[in-house]
Amino acid sequence: MTDSTQLHEIAAGVHMWAPNGVDTWGLANCGLVHSDGEALIVDTPYTPALTEAFLAAARRVTGDIVPNTVVATHANGDHTWGNQCLAGSEILATDAALEHQCVEPTPQQLHALVRDSDPDQPLGWYFRRHFGKFDFSDIQVLPPTATFSGRHDLTVARIPVELHEVGPAHTMGDLVVHLPEQRVVFAGDIVFSGDHPCHWAGPLDQVSAAGERILAFDPEWIVPGHGPLLTPDELRTYIAYLDDLSDQALLLHGQGKTPIEAARVLIDEDRYPGLGLPERLAITLSTEFRHLNEDRSRPSLVEPFALAARIAWQRASDTAAPA
Numbered sequence: 001m002t003d004s005t006q007l008h009e010i011a012a013g014v015h016m017w018a019p020n021g022v023d024t025w026g027l028a029n030c031g032l033v034h035s036d037g038e039a040l041i042v043d044t045p046y047t048p049a050l051t052e053a054f055l056a057a058a059r060r061v062t063g064d065i066v067p068n069t070v071v072a073t074h075a076n077g078d079h080t081w082g083n084q085c086l087a088g089s090e091i092l093a094t095d096a097a098l099e100h101q102c103v104e105p106t107p108q109q110l111h112a113l114v115r116d117s118d119p120d121q122p123l124g125w126y127f128r129r130h131f132g133k134f135d136f137s138d139i140q141v142l143p144p145t146a147t148f149s150g151r152h153d154l155t156v157a158r159i160p161v162e163l164h165e166v167g168p169a170h171t172m173g174d175l176v177v178h179l180p181e182q183r184v185v186f187a188g189d190i191v192f193s194g195d196h197p198c199h200w201a202g203p204l205d206q207v208s209a210a211g212e213r214i215l216a217f218d219p220e221w222i223v224p225g226h227g228p229l230l231t232p233d234e235l236r237t238y239i240a241y242l243d244d245l246s247d248q249a250l251l252l253h254g255q256g257k258t259p260i261e262a263a264r265v266l267i268d269e270d271r272y273p274g275l276g277l278p279e280r281l282a283i284t285l286s287t288e289f290r291h292l293n294e295d296r297s298r299p300s301l302v303e304p305f306a307l308a309a310r311i312a313w314q315r316a317s318d319t320a321a322p323a
């Protein structure tokens with residue numbers, strides 16, 4: 001599942017485009033659903049260049065069919081900033097995702113953050129390491145053309161497609177795409193595989209509940225927002241991780257720890273072995289602690305990032321130190 005020049009068939013008419021998105025930021029999975037001359041896309045990649053690669057792979061499967069519908073699972077740039085390559089398509093998202101788009105950094109702001117931050121400090125080093133490979137400079141963000149709350153059903157020729165709002169969870173406006181006949185769910189960033197997730201809206205109970213809703217559809221396959229395809233059992237393991245992290249957050253918050261201290265405790269005890277990007281724990285715990293503190297102010301995106309960058313910087317310098 002690592003060849004980004006290919007689409008991988010999950011079920012008849014259903015494909016996943018899976019760049020190698022483990023142990024790094026921004027390389028999200030996308031979906032293609034096609035049937036009898038119609039095609040729908042689930043999420044677009046982070047940049048126009050990546051989107052052209054995805055669409056070229058899609059054309060090898062669909063021939064001349066031009067996708068006329070894009071479903072955005074949420075408003076993060078790594079799932080929506082390729083929309084400009086599909087101008088003229090209907091872009092579907094939740095009402096809350098449209099609202100959330102207003103508080104996302106723009107591509108130009110992110111470009112400036114990567115370019116202007118100090119590469120010899122943790123944040124600048126971390127931005128360059130994970131976002132330096134993308135060119136955000138010329139991206140125009142295309143917002144959704146149609147939004148809904150709750151549930152929206154449509155068809156791609158003969159394939160029924162259900163969109164279910166499950167946020168706030170990863171972000172304010174998450175949805176999942178359920179294909180009942182193919183028994184596939186595109187989970188967006190409700191689900192990460194291979195790496196620790198980073199959840200921005202939370203609380204973790206909501207992300208876990210969204211995972212349970214996916215399981216209740218009785219799918220055969222779950223396409224995560226990032227990383228390899230999952231079976232229901234693997235999704236259960238991920239939900240157990242979320243529930244344990246929620247318990248640990250409550251415990252460590254009760255001990256007066258800050259989010260970065262709590263993340264370091266969990267990393268030091270190797271509580272979640274085998275998952276990449278453990279520094280993301282600082283982001284998800286920042287979100288969780290905001291809920292525990294009943295802090296309703298608008299969250300900063302850069303502050304939790306800076307905590308994650310400090311942890312990653314420290315871990316990299318520990319690794320580099322002579323024994």
Ligand SMILES: [Zn+2]
Nearest residue numbers: 028078189225
């Ligand atoms: Zn993502």
